[in-house]
Structures are given as C-alpha cells and as structure tokens.
Amino acid sequence: MKIAVDAMGGDNGPTTIIPGVERARDQFPDIEFLLYGDEAKIRAEIKNDQRLTIVATSEEILADEEPVKAVRRKKDASMVVAAHAVKDGEADAIFSAGSTGALLAAGLFIIGRIKGIDRPGLMPTLPDFRTGSQFNILDIGANADSKPENLYQFAVLGNYYAKNMRGIERPRIALLNNGTEPDKGDLTHKAAYQLIAAEKDFNFIGNIEARELLNGRADVVVTDGFTGNAALKSIEGTAISILHLLKDSIMNGGVKAKLGGALLKGSLGTLRDNFDYSRYGGAVLLGLKAPVVKTHGTASPDAVYYTISQIHDMVSKQVVADVVDYFSRNELARRPEKND
Incomplete structure (x- = not known):
C-alpha cells in the first residue's frame, strides 16, 4: 500500500513527521510512503530512504489561512498535491498534521464524499x-x-x-x-x-x-x-x-x-x-472515498507512528470500501427519514 504524507503539515513539519514515518516504515514492510513538501527540508530529516519517495512541492498551507481559499489557490501545496495523489489512485490514503479545516476541504473537494453521505465526520x-x-x-x-x-x-x-x-x-x-x-x-x-x-x-x-x-x-x-x-x-x-x-x-x-x-x-x-x-x-475524516487521517499539529514522532499504524489497519481491513458498499446498497442509510 502507498500512503501520501503531507510532510510540511503541523507545527514542526518534517522534523517530527519523518522520524515517525521511518519508524512505521521499519514496522510495516508492506507500506511505501510518498512524502510531499520541500525536498531539501524533507531530505535533511531522512536517515534511510528505503520505501520513501519525495515529491517536491513549492507551497504549504499555514494554520491561520482560510481553509477553502487556501486549498483552491495553492495548487502546489503539499496537502493539496497529496490529496490529488489519492484521488488519482497513486496512493491509498493521506496523512497530515496540518490545518484540520484545510484537510477537510481537500478531502471534500479533491478526494470526494462517499455517495449517499451528506457530510463526513471527524472521529478520534x-x-x-x-x-x-x-x-x-x-x-x-x-x-x-x-x-x-x-x-x-x-x-x-x-x-x-x-x-x-x-x-x-x-x-x-x-x-x-x-x-x-x-x-x-x-x-x-x-x-x-x-x-x-x-x-x-x-x-x-x-x-x-x-x-x-x-x-x-x-x-x-x-x-x-x-x-x-x-x-x-x-x-x-x-x-x-x-x-x-x-x-x-x-x-x-x-x-x-x-x-x-x-x-x-x-x-x-x-x-x-x-x-x-x-x-x-489520529482523527479520521469518515465519509470520504479514501482514508483521510489527521493528527495534532504538535504531534510527536510517536504520535505520527501510531497514526500511520491506524491507517495501515484501515487500508488492510478495507474499512472505507465496506462503507462505500454499504451506502451504495442501503437506501435507508442514506435517507433515514424513509423509515417512517
């Protein structure tokens, strides 16, 4: 499986993201990571580049930016490009420690909602x-x-x-x-x-x-x-x-x-x-077409590792695929008012 990582997200960016990613890489031999962000800053934190691919981007979304505008305007932001990788089938899931609002916007506008779900929910x-x-x-x-x-x-x-x-x-x-x-x-x-x-x-x-x-x-x-x-x-x-x-x-x-x-x-x-x-x-944005998982902006490398472990389980167990299938089959799940 491939996980798209917004390496610039969070308060400390690659400094805390990359050590957590490398720990997860060493734990799960079936994961490849696509690391999106400033190539020089990311490479400076990598100790072993096995199964790590850097995808250079020129922008990042800051915590104080208006989420929807930032996602629409910053086409080369690490979070936005990572979300497109999931949409295009180049990655199975996206992970970020960046702006929650921006990740939600990227999930909705780029990856998309599961048909039948009106709004995704953020769930820790x-x-x-x-x-x-x-x-x-x-x-x-x-x-x-x-x-x-x-x-x-x-x-x-x-x-x-x-x-x-x-x-x-x-x-x-x-x-x-x-x-x-x-x-x-x-x-x-x-x-x-x-x-x-x-x-x-x-x-x-x-x-x-x-x-x-x-x-x-x-x-x-x-x-x-x-x-x-x-x-x-x-x-x-x-x-x-x-x-x-x-x-x-x-x-x-x-x-x-x-x-x-x-x-x-x-x-x-x-x-x-x-x-x-x-x-x-991390907190999962449930209701989107692929696993979109957010960890806290101040997350430590350990927190990054635990979040990636969670994503590994979600992809392995096809949790999102099961939800897609359920909502495609079950009209009552989409429109519960028809229960009357």
Whole structure:
C-alpha cells in the first residue's frame, strides 16, 4: 500500500513527521510512503530512504489561512498535491498534521464524499478509563451545524468503524446530550434520537452525558461537530490541568512530597500515558472515498507512528470500501427519514 504524507503539515513539519514515518516504515514492510513538501527540508530529516519517495512541492498551507481559499489557490501545496495523489489512485490514503479545516476541504473537494453521505465526520479514538479500552466519538469539528440525518449517518459510520477496525461485534452507540432521558436536548437531538433508535442494526443505548464519556458506557458516541469539539477540548484541558496540579503539588510540597513523587513516578507516568490519546491514532475524516487521517499539529514522532499504524489497519481491513458498499446498497442509510 502507498500512503501520501503531507510532510510540511503541523507545527514542526518534517522534523517530527519523518522520524515517525521511518519508524512505521521499519514496522510495516508492506507500506511505501510518498512524502510531499520541500525536498531539501524533507531530505535533511531522512536517515534511510528505503520505501520513501519525495515529491517536491513549492507551497504549504499555514494554520491561520482560510481553509477553502487556501486549498483552491495553492495548487502546489503539499496537502493539496497529496490529496490529488489519492484521488488519482497513486496512493491509498493521506496523512497530515496540518490545518484540520484545510484537510477537510481537500478531502471534500479533491478526494470526494462517499455517495449517499451528506457530510463526513471527524472521529478520534479516546481512552476509556474505567475498563482500559477505548471509544470513538464523531463529529468533533468537521461540521459546526448538523441535521438529525447527519447524526444518524455519523452513527452508521461509527458503527462500521467499531466493527471492522476494532472488532466489536455489536458496538454500543450513544448520543451525546444534556441528559439521559429520550426527550432531552434541542429539536435536532430529539429527532436524531428517534432516527438512531429506530435502526434495528444498531445497539443503541440512548443518550449519554459528557461526564460519562471516559467511563466506558459506549463504544461509539455520536454528536454534532460544535458540541463534540467543545467536549474534546474540555477533556484535553482537564487532563493538562490535572497533570500540572499533580506536578505543582509534588514540587511545592516539601521533602516528603518529593519523596512520595519519586516513589510514584512510574504510576504518574502511566496516568500521563492514559491521557495521551494520540497513542490510539489520529482523527479520521469518515465519509470520504479514501482514508483521510489527521493528527495534532504538535504531534510527536510517536504520535505520527501510531497514526500511520491506524491507517495501515484501515487500508488492510478495507474499512472505507465496506462503507462505500454499504451506502451504495442501503437506501435507508442514506435517507433515514424513509423509515417512517
């Protein structure tokens, strides 16, 4: 398989991208990488060019640029050229640590949506602290506004991913809401609840509140992009604050606190790792014709490696092909309002 890599994406570009790519190359002998970007900067980071091909580009999309305009105007940007490689069949998937909005625009306008899906959803994998497993949540920012039918389709996409990628026979699907009762929420969430609950193929467990997200209640959590992004940022902020509070308490608590911190060093490291959801891969733009996967702009080489591992599994297990087939066969998945 071939993976197109936006080597200029993210805060540090090739400096962190290339080491992660090389680690993945050494782990997976069936992957070839196409590295798009500034040839001199990319080559300076490469230690072994086996199964690495540099495709020189003259532009890159910056984080503060308007995504749609940037994708349309910068024809030779690393992300744009990489997306065209996927569209043209030269690569099986695209990976980037660059602008989320630009990657979404490139995915929509260049690679294209799966027929029958109105909007793709951005979906990460997050830790479940109660059971030690993980769960998926979508959408976490691809769409600020969503209709009930969009949330239903997110449930279809998340259900397929959990089955085919994570091997869960009947994934527990929940709808993120401001209460657990079926009649909670605004008109959009009430209507979405009814659509998802009516689908016999789902193992729908009802509404879930934000405080239960990390407690193992669901395998797939469905939400609109605005709410999902706010929830994700709250989780990230809380994790950072807890770790800072623990460090400050140890460092400012005197000799006994520092001794206790030294004894707990291993346990605190485990706690830090549990909060680091980059270990589970990147955020997938589900609903596009090929795997389009985004990792954080500050991603470390380890995070890049884990994300490429995830892409390798997606391509190997033909997750996107299965979704394409499902939506081409199942009219109800495309237009759930026909269930009435």
